[in-house]
Amino acid sequence: MDLSRRAAEIQASPIRKLMPYANAAKKQGIRVYHLNIGQPDIETPAAMMKVYHELSEKVIAYGPSQGLDVYRKSLVTYYGRHGIHVSEDDIIVTTAGSEAIVFAMLVTCNEGDEIIVPEPFYTNYNGFATMAGVALVPVTTYAETGYCLPEIAQIEKLRGPRTRAIMLCNPGNPTGTVYSHDEMQAICELALRHGLYVISDEVYREFVYDGAVHTSVMHIAGMEENGILVDSISKRYSACGARIGCIVSKNKSLMTAVLKFAQARLCPPTVDQLAANACVYLPDDYIEAIQREYKARRDLVYEELLQIPGVVCRKPQGAFYVTVKLPVPDAEDFVIWLLKEFQVDGETVMCAPANGFYATPGLGEDELRIAYILNKDDLTKAMHIFRAGFEIYRASR
Amino acid sequence: MDLSRRAAEIQASPIRKLMPYANAAKKQGIRVYHLNIGQPDIETPAAMMKVYHELSEKVIAYGPSQGLDVYRKSLVTYYGRHGIHVSEDDIIVTTAGSEAIVFAMLVTCNEGDEIIVPEPFYTNYNGFATMAGVALVPVTTYAETGYCLPEIAQIEKLRGPRTRAIMLCNPGNPTGTVYSHDEMQAICELALRHGLYVISDEVYREFVYDGAVHTSVMHIAGMEENGILVDSISKRYSACGARIGCIVSKNKSLMTAVLKFAQARLCPPTVDQLAANACVYLPDDYIEAIQREYKARRDLVYEELLQIPGVVCRKPQGAFYVTVKLPVPDAEDFVIWLLKEFQVDGETVMCAPANGFYATPGLGEDELRIAYILNKDDLTKAMHIFRAGFEIYRASR
Numbered sequence: 001m002d003l004s005r006r007a008a009e010i011q012a013s014p015i016r017k018l019m020p021y022a023n024a025a026k027k028q029g030i031r032v033y034h035l036n037i038g039q040p041d042i043e044t045p046a047a048m049m050k051v052y053h054e055l056s057e058k059v060i061a062y063g064p065s066q067g068l069d070v071y072r073k074s075l076v077t078y079y080g081r082h083g084i085h086v087s088e089d090d091i092i093v094t095t096a097g098s099e100a101i102v103f104a105m106l107v108t109c110n111e112g113d114e115i116i117v118p119e120p121f122y123t124n125y126n127g128f129a130t131m132a133g134v135a136l137v138p139v140t141t142y143a144e145t146g147y148c149l150p151e152i153a154q155i156e157k158l159r160g161p162r163t164r165a166i167m168l169c170n171p172g173n174p175t176g177t178v179y180s181h182d183e184m185q186a187i188c189e190l191a192l193r194h195g196l197y198v199i200s201d202e203v204y205r206e207f208v209y210d211g212a213v214h215t216s217v218m219h220i221a222g223m224e225e226n227g228i229l230v231d232s233i234s235k236r237y238s239a240c241g242a243r244i245g246c247i248v249s250k251n252k253s254l255m256t257a258v259l260k261f262a263q264a265r266l267c268p269p270t271v272d273q274l275a276a277n278a279c280v281y282l283p284d285d286y287i288e289a290i291q292r293e294y295k296a297r298r299d300l301v302y303e304e305l306l307q308i309p310g311v312v313c314r315k316p317q318g319a320f321y322v323t324v325k326l327p328v329p330d331a332e333d334f335v336i337w338l339l340k341e342f343q344v345d346g347e348t349v350m351c352a353p354a355n356g357f358y359a360t361p362g363l364g365e366d367e368l369r370i371a372y373i374l375n376k377d378d379l380t381k382a383m384h385i386f387r388a389g390f391e392i393y394r395a396s397r
Numbered sequence: 398m399d400l401s402r403r404a405a406e407i408q409a410s411p412i413r414k415l416m417p418y419a420n421a422a423k424k425q426g427i428r429v430y431h432l433n434i435g436q437p438d439i440e441t442p443a444a445m446m447k448v449y450h451e452l453s454e455k456v457i458a459y460g461p462s463q464g465l466d467v468y469r470k471s472l473v474t475y476y477g478r479h480g481i482h483v484s485e486d487d488i489i490v491t492t493a494g495s496e497a498i499v500f501a502m503l504v505t506c507n508e509g510d511e512i513i514v515p516e517p518f519y520t521n522y523n524g525f526a527t528m529a530g531v532a533l534v535p536v537t538t539y540a541e542t543g544y545c546l547p548e549i550a551q552i553e554k555l556r557g558p559r560t561r562a563i564m565l566c567n568p569g570n571p572t573g574t575v576y577s578h579d580e581m582q583a584i585c586e587l588a589l590r591h592g593l594y595v596i597s598d599e600v601y602r603e604f605v606y607d608g609a610v611h612t613s614v615m616h617i618a619g620m621e622e623n624g625i626l627v628d629s630i631s632k633r634y635s636a637c638g639a640r641i642g643c644i645v646s647k648n649k650s651l652m653t654a655v656l657k658f659a660q661a662r663l664c665p666p667t668v669d670q671l672a673a674n675a676c677v678y679l680p681d682d683y684i685e686a687i688q689r690e691y692k693a694r695r696d697l698v699y700e701e702l703l704q705i706p707g708v709v710c711r712k713p714q715g716a717f718y719v720t721v722k723l724p725v726p727d728a729e730d731f732v733i734w735l736l737k738e739f740q741v742d743g744e745t746v747m748c749a750p751a752n753g754f755y756a757t758p759g760l761g762e763d764e765l766r767i768a769y770i771l772n773k774d775d776l777t778k779a780m781h782i783f784r785a786g787f788e789i790y791r792a793s794r
Contacts, residue, residue: 001592001622004561007504007654016462016660037459044457052449052668060441060638062434065413095492095640098662107404111508111530127661131499133508133530164401195398225398241457241667243492243640257404263413264524265495269666270638271449 010130014123014356018332021339022350030343033374033382036335036352038173040320040373042238042290045282051275063270065262067093067246071273074280075246082205084218084229090250092258095268097203097232097245098124104199104228104247105132107257109164115199116158117167118149120174120323120357120364122201125167137163138359143325143367146314147175149183152190165197165228166190171204171214174323174357174369176298176316178208181215188220188227198223203232203245204319206287209295212317224250235320236287237279242272294320297372297379304383305370308390323354323369327394331355331368334393342389349382349389407527411520411753415729418736419747427740430771430779433732433749435570437717437770439635439687442679448672460667462659464490464643468670471677472643479602481615481626487647489655492665494600494629494642495521501596501625501644502529504654506561512596513555514564515546517571517720517754517761519598522564534560535756540722540764543711544572546580549587562594562625563587568601568611571754571766572720573695573713575605578612585617585624595620600629600642601716603684606692609714621647632717633684634676639669691717694769694776701780702767705787719767720751724791728752728765731790739786746779746786 015036022032066072072088079086094100109115111133117125119138129136139155141147149155155166166187170179179187191198200217208214217227232245249255298315301322305313310327328334332353342348354367370386372379412433419429463469469485476483491497506512508530514522516535526533536552538544546552552563563584567576576584588595597614605611614624629642646652695712698719702710707724725731729750739745751764767783769776 001594001648001651003504003651003654004507004510006507007651007657010654010657010661012657013462013660039459041456043455048457049452052452055446055449058440059438060445060636062436062637065410095666096662102662106528107400110401110403113401124661124663127658131503131528131658131661197398239457240459241664243664243666251398254398254400254404257400257407260404260407260409261524261528263410264407264521264528265499266493266521267638267640269492269640269669271669272666 006130011123011126015352018335018339018350021336025339025348029346031347032339033347033349033378033385035370035372035374035382036350038235038320038371038373039240040235040238041375042293044239045237045279045286047278047282048237048239048275051278052271055271060270063267063273065267066259067091067268068270068273068277071277074277078280079248082216084216086218086248086250090248090255092247092255092262093268093273094245094247096234096243097201097230098128100230100232100245100247101125101128101199101201102131103258103261104230105129105134106261107254108197108199109134112162113164114160114162115165115167116155116163119359120147120354122169122173123356126359136359140360140363141175143312143314143323146316147172147177147323149179149187152186156190159194163196165199167199167201169201171207171318173204173319174321174352174354176319176321176323178212178318179215181213184215184217184220188217188223191226192222197226197228199228199230201230203235206236206291207294207320208318209291209298210317218248228254233276233279239276242275243269244272244276294372296376298322300376300379301370301372301383304387307387320372321369322372323367325367326390328366328397331366334390335368337393338389342392344385344388347381347385349385351386403527408520408523412749415732415736415747418733422736422745426743428744429736430744430746430775430782432767432769432771432779433747435632435717435768435770436637437632437635438772439690441636442634442676442683444675444679445634445636445672448675449668452668457667460664460670462664463656464488464665465667465670465674468674471674475677476645479613481613483615483645483647487652488643488645489652489659490665490670491642491644491659493631493640494598494627495525497627497629497642497644498522498525498596498598499528500655500658501627502526502531503658504651505594506531509559510561511557511559512562512564513552513560516756517544517751519566519570520753523756533756537757537760538572540709540711540720543713544569544574544720546576546584549583553587556591560593562596564596564598566598568604568715570601570716571718571749571751573716573718575609575715576612578610581612581614581617585614585620588623589619594623594625596625596627598627600632603633603688604691604717605715606688606695607714611715615645625651630673630676636673639672640666641669641673691769694773695719697773697776698767698769698780701784704784717769719769720764721767722764723787725763725794728763731787732765734790735786739789741782741785744778744782746782
């Protein structure tokens with residue numbers, strides 16, 4: 001029985017593909033520090049857990065396809081605090097950020113249309129593009145310049161007759177890069193000049209350090225028709241398993257079309273929406289504490305990486321990832337080696353090879369991504385193992 | 398700003414499209430009995446609610462893309478009870494039945510490929526087909542014969558070079574029809590003869606009455622490579638808002654491909670899965686009580702419908718829907734009339750016009766779907782209003 005072409009083409013998760021090596025290590029009794037995935041160890045807010053504990057509904061019923069009214073109203077408040085002025089009608093709640101991205105692709109692109117995206121990029125964009133039949137056209141960014149955006153002219157060169165949108169992740173996964181207001185302004189001007197959409201993935205909005213300021217696509221004047229914000233509560237409230245996101249746009253006909261796709265799948269999870277709603281009313285110091293914690297983790301990882309001779313890494317200002325270029329030809333081989341052949345006192349560490357984050361074949365082979373999602377004690381141990389391992393690995397090559 | 402062609406083409410929900418009329422009636426203080434949607438009023442099982450109430454996790458984390466191990470193991474038990482013998486590896490948990498259908502379409506079909514589906518069919522199949530770029534080819538069934546399957550030769554005639562699958566909903570939404578073992582056998586033989594998949598939507602598995610026996614695609618011998626079961630807990634446990642479904646197949650390469658699509662969206666809702674897990678261990682009499690309740694409701698609706706002269710309706714044996722052919726040219730006009738111009742003691746009723754359930758233009762204009770999802774008291778009142786309204790409507794035409 002034949003499967004579809006897209007069933008053959010869809011990318012297996014490069015973040016999860018090395019899991020068999022990790023599982024084999026664990027079977028031998030080795031503890032593996034997972035710096036390969038974006039699952040934070042921060043506790044989900046008590047106010048959110050309380051909603052599950054005190055659920056009083058008798059029937060877990062369908063909610064509206066656009067999301068629960070109460071939650072959409074709260075999101076208006078949430079975005080207002082971030083200088084993003086939208087109404088409920090500009091918001092459709094989705095099953096996590098994933099669905100928001102798929103919807104954004106489906107309403108802007110036909111099969112075979114193109115979206116320009118800076119690489120390295122969040123690898124699951126590939127899967128969503130396969131689902132929507134969209135071609136991702138990468139514009140390469142470099143470790144040497146902290147993965148900032150290239151000259152606009154270079155992005156413009158990639159534009160063709162089928163280009164429909166530019167997709168950004170800001171702050172960036174896997175790079176941790178925060179785009180400046182000027183960069184966002186320039187990208188949006190390019191989009192306006194050529195009638196393109198800007199699909200802006202802002203799930204790490206709050207994760208900015210060193211005084212960096214996050215610029216939303218919704219902050220840029222004139223983007224009412226062209227701007228699409230995709231979002232998720234997963235990282236912000238350490239609630240990855242709650243599967244609540246949203247798509248936001250002031251483009252009314254676009255949102256009407258999104259609603260029709262949303263109606264086909266009926267609704268996002270009802271109870272998780274109620275729980276997400278509570279998070280909008282957390283005290284300000286909740287996010288401040290998270291920021292302090294992640295900044296400390298980032299500093300720890302960055303300091304350790306700087307100790308490695310020949311490493312290329314600019315200090316990232318956002319998200320909870322560092323992508324680093326190592327002085328070895330094959331970072332994936334190093335990641336596998338750490339799992340298969342290395343340990344310190346029965347412990348080792350797992351990272352994500354960065355080649356899977358590039359669409360251009362051959363790029364990122366000497367890079368890997370570290371997610372600093374473990375507490376400082378574990379992270380300290382994990383980074384010591386990483387460094388010690390790297391020294392031995394490199395000397396043996 | 399142009400949207401995509403599919404954004405223009407995707408069907409607005411025919412079940413929800415008349416909601417503005419219902420809302421207008423409610424604004425005037427009129428109570429509307431909703432028989433237009435498949436949201437049961439049955440309470441979600443206490444054992445399921447208990448899982449939310451006693452949730453002990455500190456972090457609502459990503460689960461595995463294929464679903465939580467504990468839940469997949471439970472599903473093996475659940476299916477075993479229904480004579481469906483599968484292993485955990487044959488099951489991938491999805492975000493409701495909706496996602497299971499989209500995955501099934503994506504892995505079996507390329508853009509432009511065709512799936513044959515008996516009409517009237519669950520209208521959201523249209524939306525999923527638009528998302529996957531698949532063409533649905535309808536084979537018409539008729540009120541006069543209880544919407545049973547037509548002769549196999551007639552289905553066979555619709556097969557073309559791009560046909561990849563046959564999709565069934567059994568028991569049927571919107572018809573309530575239960576396919577016999579012979580019908581399922583014949584469909585599966587057709588599929589095997591021509592190398593087609595059978596995508597079997599069995600979310601109403603337990604909802605069978607009058608001794609009718611449900612036949613799963615997984616019951617038919619030889620369908621290991623060709624059979625795909627899509628499922629959902631929404632109706633069975635009155636948990637529509639929990640968004641937990643699954644896709645089941647013994648075709649290993651197909652499931653490997655599904656897993657890659659599943660990895661792109663990371664995971665289905667974690668807490669809802671834990672809650673769904675509890676439902677597998679409900680006592681047998683839970684489902685028996687539900688069956689008795691729905692059977693009584695069906696009898697009530699059916700008896701009332703029979704009182705209407707000229708109505709065409711065979712007693713349906715499953716699900717919680719009746720599709721009925723009325724002696725009027727435009728059933729949608731009648732539905733709108735009930736909402737706009739009719740009331741009994743400040744109450745009226747809403748049904749779903751059936752034209753939206755047909756893919757063939759012009760069919761179903763004189764049919765509507767009644768979902769018997771209200772308690773017997775409300776349903777009695779609703780059906781009296783329906784009948785009284787119909788008499789006046791018809792006399793005035």
